[in-house]
Amino acid sequence: MHTRLPVPSDAEISALIAPHLALEGPLLPILHDIQARFGHVPDRAQPLIAEALNISKAEVHGVVSFYHDFREVPAGRHVVKICRAEACQAMGGAALAEQTLARLGIGWHGTTANGAVTVEPVYCLGLCACAPAAMVDDKVVGRVDAARMDALLREVGA
């Protein structure tokens, strides 16, 4: 769950960068920590990371924009990921996803008007023998049907 925070200060961001500087290949761990703290990778973080790692801002931006996980704007308070991959499709995953998006009146990657939930596609949660699967924040759910999805969405305030 992400809480909306005021714009972070340079000092807060730098404090998250510093512990990783001795790692071999520190950029992904840094970005994960920043996103875990702020719910996204704030604009201001990119030049600070670039300076700390002695790489260009373009390189940092290239990495942030390459990976599906990193957000440049915050998500809703909760993120619901619905698996779109084959095993879940074999058990009605596509219809479940369509119904869910229609019920919430949003598209993939959209956030409900009240800011409660962002719905994202995911390609496999490794729950292929209890499909269709979904993940609410870090909690996995298997054999999701319409009723189960409704209950999950109610729990997170959608």
Add this chain to the structure above:
Amino acid sequence: MKIYVPLDSAAKALGADEVAEAIVAEVARRGLAVELVRNGSRGMVWLEPLVEIDSGSGRLAYGPVTPQDVPALLDGTLAGLGPVEAIPFFARQTRLTFARCGVIDPLNLRDYEAHGGLAGLRRALEMTPAQIVQEVTDSGLRGRGGAGFPTGIKWNTVLGAKAPQKYIVCNADEGDSGTFADRMIMEGDPFTVIEGMVIAGLGVGATRGFVFLRSEYPDAIKVMNAAVQIARGAGLLGADVLGSGRAFDLEVRVGAGAYVCGEETSLLNALEGKRGVVRAKPPLPALEGFMGRPTVVNNVISLATVPVIFEKGATHYANFGLGRSRGTVTLQIAGNVARGGLFETAFGMRLGELVNEVAGGTATGRPVKAVQVGGPLGAYMPVSKFDTPLGYEDFDAAGGLIGHAGLVVFDDTTDMLGMARFAMEFCAVESCGKCTPCRVGAVRGMETIDRIARGDAAAVPILTDLCETMKLGSLCALGGFTPFPVMSALTHFPDDFATRKEAAE
């Protein structure tokens, strides 16, 4: 009395945590002396949450258990499944890699050792690097990630490379739909992955390792991280591995949601903190891998199998199997299937036997239409190919691939044109963008399949031609193998592509 409730994420996804809580509460209410163990999964996912009770005369299975069942479970009045290892799905397996998974407490190193853990490493510590590599070569182990490349040959290349630093990278970016063996072993027996990496390090002369673990597996990340801490504390990892004077340590690194990072060179770029684009080969990662240094990149299951090879000997392992596919294959049965889960067996079982007999056909009870073997880049096998034995060469000859040994079963309501289109869409979403056949081909593929769906029969040869180009011209398996699901759907299920044309006419 000991009660086992799995902590595996498939079990959790079906309510294992709630069952464990209910057991703790009921045990406290009754004032019973019960030790609750959170084990890994036995792999019988249709029975999860599968609770086991050991009152001193073996482990009896109950499942699927709900929190409401708990009072009856403790009364001894809940209908059970009998001894867990006598359940037919379990009894007919040969468990080598997964021998401990579901049996032990995954984070109890003493439990691990009591079940054969560390015996392989202790033996390896008495061997020279060349002997270690030879043992792996003799076992016939081939890369379980999908490519099936002989592990011993890869290790030998790294052993022969001269460099001030070498690395072991465990590829735990298990993104293929229908596969969950990596996740299960990391959650259920993480020390075996660590032990395998240490042996690899001793074999090739590497002192540092990484587990590159996908972010979609939060539970596996927690278990692996905890296991690494415990291993370090116990001297299994560090400057003096088990008091041998040899060093090996490793870090768990979390991926960031890019399917292509399961490809080894793209994974290495991600580890280095770059965009996860594919590198051209050569140079091989074995010579110029992480940070340009010689690197072993092995799949989780390959590394997790190394300890048992050293514990029981290469010959023991190689005695299982078929042709050049030696040892066991950790099959993952998924999708629309009555009995889904992990099934470890010697190579050679026929596809149909596995789907119909072991897995009991579809969950919906309808006829099987197709089985996609090997993940999203694997072919859709029609029922007419059910006599294909599960072996690398046999599947290749049948126009398919074993890949990471995941099988996704589909019933007769499946629209194969839709599945072919999805394969192209997935490739477009996940393409790293480096090579044109994949980056552009996938998008053109979707458009071409849409034309076929609208009744344009002239688009069929274009799709075939495009698939040929992607197959021959792509830099890695993402663009190169996407034609497998597409072309197998088109070839084996022409009606799904033709009826639309007639409907449009």
